[in-house]
Amino acid sequence: MDGAPQTSAHDSVTALGQHGKRAREKLARIPVKVVPPERRDALPKPSWLRARPMMSETVAGMASILREHRLHSVCEEAMCPNIGECFGQRTATFMIMGGICTRRCAFCDVAHGRPLPLDDEEPARLADAVAALGLRYVVITSVDRDDLRDGGAAHFARCVALLRERVPGIRVEVLTPDFRGRVDRALDALSAAWPDVFNHNVETVPSLYRAARAGADYRGSLALLRRVKKANASVVTKSGLMAGLGERDDELLDTMRDIREHEVDVLTIGQYLAPSKFHMPVRRYVSPHTFDAFRAEGLRMGFREVVSGPLVRSSYHAGETAGVG
Numbered sequence: 130m131d132g133a134p135q136t137s138a139h140d141s142v143t144a145l146g147q148h149g150k151r152a153r154e155k156l157a158r159i160p161v162k163v164v165p166p167e168r169r170d171a172l173p174k175p176s177w178l179r180a181r182p183m184m185s186e187t188v189a190g191m192a193s194i195l196r197e198h199r200l201h202s203v204c205e206e207a208m209c210p211n212i213g214e215c216f217g218q219r220t221a222t223f224m225i226m227g228g229i230c231t232r233r234c235a236f237c238d239v240a241h242g243r244p245l246p247l248d249d250e251e252p253a254r255l256a257d258a259v260a261a262l263g264l265r266y267v268v269i270t271s272v273d274r275d276d277l278r279d280g281g282a283a284h285f286a287r288c289v290a291l292l293r294e295r296v297p298g299i300r301v302e303v304l305t306p307d308f309r310g311r312v313d314r315a316l317d318a319l320s321a322a323w324p325d326v327f328n329h330n331v332e333t334v335p336s337l338y339r340a341a342r343a344g345a346d347y348r349g350s351l352a353l354l355r356r357v358k359k360a361n362a363s364v365v366t367k368s369g370l371m372a373g374l375g376e377r378d379d380e381l382l383d384t385m386r387d388i389r390e391h392e393v394d395v396l397t398i399g400q401y402l403a404p405s406k407f408h409m410p411v412r413r414y415v416s417p418h419t420f421d422a423f424r425a426e427g428l429r430m431g432f433r434e435v436v437s438g439p440l441v442r443s444s445y446h447a448g449e450t451a452g453v454g
Contacts, residue, residue: 175414178400178439195221198258200251222268222304222444223255225288226281230272232306232344236332236374238404239272247277252288256295266448267292268328270304275344280308282315290322302326302367302447307350316360326395327357328367330443331388334380341374341409355391365433366393369443373401375412378419385427394433395450398423399441415439 200223229244230237259267269288274281282305289301303324308315319327335347350368358366368388372381381398388396398420403411420437427435436450 172411172414175416177417178414194258194261198254198261200224200254200258221262221264222270222447223258224270224272225251225255226271226274226284228272231275232273232342234332234342234345235409236341236371236401236403238408244272244274244276247281247284252284252291255288256291259292259299260296264296265298266300266302268302268304268444268447269324270444271306273306275309278311279314279318280306280311282308282311282318283321285324286318286320286322289324293322300325300448302328302444304328304330304443307345307353309344309346309349312349312353312356316356319357320360323361323364326365326367326447327354328369328395328443329353329357330369331384332369333371333374334376334384336380337374337376351387351391354388354393358392365395367395367397367443368393369397369399371401372398372415372420372423373411373413374409381423382426385423386430389427389430389432396427396432396435396437397441397443397445397450398427398435398437399445400439 226247227244228240229242230239231241231244233241255269269285271281271285285303285305289303292299292301301324303319303326305315305327307329329350331347331350332345333341338345338347354366354368357364370381370384370388376384385396400415400420401409401411403409417439420439420441424435424437427437434450436445
């Protein structure tokens with residue numbers, strides 16, 4: 130991923146220690162093996178699926194500030210196609226707790242391995258960077274940290290609390306892991322500093338969970354979203370889905386209904402794009418017309434907002450779509 134003028138996101142992971150694995154090495158032990166398609170079998174990318182160019186002076190400057198404060202952005206780590214647009218608007222989704230994940234999701238480009246210990250100074254550096262950038266809406270996400278007793282929830286809460294202390298009026302969204310087996314501890318920790326928006330991505334339909342989200346649980350993700358709303362009704366709840374992994378339209382609509390029935394307010398739906406030939410292949414490219422139809426159906430289901438389009442990602446125009454920016 131190119132974004133920083135001197136140091137790439139992949140170099141940043143290497144700088145954390147030689148623990149991270151990517152692509153083929155990362156996915157070697159997932160339960161459903163990914164068989165890379167032959168070049169002639171790969172689906173051609175449609176002409177309407179084009180992101181804005183990534184490199185610009187603003188993008189390089191934004192990435193430079195992230196490096197200066199020793200911060201990760203999911204924009205870089207997950208190779209988001211909107212990095213040019215979002216960095217150009219001086220917005221970013223910050224990825225805390227390092228750049229190495231304890232999970233091996235077959236759609237994701239974030240490195241897998243043994244994470245380093247938490248950096249207690251990271252929340253302060255995050256607040257300093259947000260203040261320096263003059264941001265008014267911040268999204269904080271993280272790698273999965275199954276090695277921590279609360280999944281990293283207390284670290285999220287410290288980041289939220291310090292941001293509000295340093296940047297009065299800031300609005301904060303968190304995009305969290307599923308806190309597998311640690312939900313009680315996680316919610317206790319988050320209650321010390323609830324965000325304005327709590328986002329957890331369901332990602333895909335239940336029939337694809339074993340292939341796409343090894344180690345995750347569909348019902349567990351839904352239950353987490355409902356429990357957050359029950360714990361604090363004023364928090365906007367949000368989730369996201371990918372299209373193009375091999376699901377049928379009726380499966381995706383059924384999953385949307387499940388999410389809405391668990392009291393989720395906002396939904397994002399975007400096209401899956403494989404980070405490499407070793408990840409799950411794209412099975413179909415969903416047309417803009419179909420994405421529009423998903424949005425219309427979602428609004429009929431009762432979502433406050435549905436953001437649906439080929440290049441939509443969880444944090445795309447986050448402040449506007451959640452209605453709290």
